[in-house]
Amino acid sequence: MAYGDHTGPLRAGYCKASVHERGMGVRFYQCERKAVKDGYCKQHHPDAVAARRKAADERYEAKWAQSPVMKLVAVRERHAKLVIALESIREEHADMAGLVAYVTSVLNDDKVSDDHA
Numbered sequence: 001m002a003y004g005d006h007t008g009p010l011r012a013g014y015c016k017a018s019v020h021e022r023g024m025g026v027r028f029y030q031c032e033r034k035a036v037k038d039g040y041c042k043q044h045h046p047d048a049v050a051a052r053r054k055a056a057d058e059r060y061e062a063k064w065a066q067s068p069v070m071k072l073v074a075v076r077e078r079h080a081k082l083v084i085a086l087e088s089i090r091e092e093h094a095d096m097a098g099l100v101a102y103v104t105s106v107l108n109d110d111k112v113s114d115d116h117a
């Protein structure tokens with residue numbers, strides 16, 4: 001029996017998920033909802049659990065993408081592109097038009113990102 005499994009026999013017809021005792025309890029008991037699919041209630045069915053976890057992960061990732069740290073990473077990536085562009089000025093004086101187009105596109109990326117902020 002794994003940690004988190006409730007002790008005692010399963011009640012037939014009820015969800016077979018083990019849930020944590022309410023309040024300060026440390027024991028687990030069988031879910032009190034009726035089983036509706038594969039022996040689980042709607043909330044504890046593995047598909048529903050996975051869907052909730054996925055949604056939570058997506059919320060977390062979206063929040064993380066908007067975090068100051070990730071914005072700084074994005075700024076640094078664009079900074080690195082600009083450094084490359086500036087180095088190419090030194091190495092390829094001839095292609096000024098292409099260089100200006102490249103730098104402009106990098107700066108426009110900045111503008112798009114700022115609009116989203």
Ligand SMILES: [Zn+2]
Pocket residue numbers: 015016017031032033040041042043044045
């Ligand atoms: Zn349940």
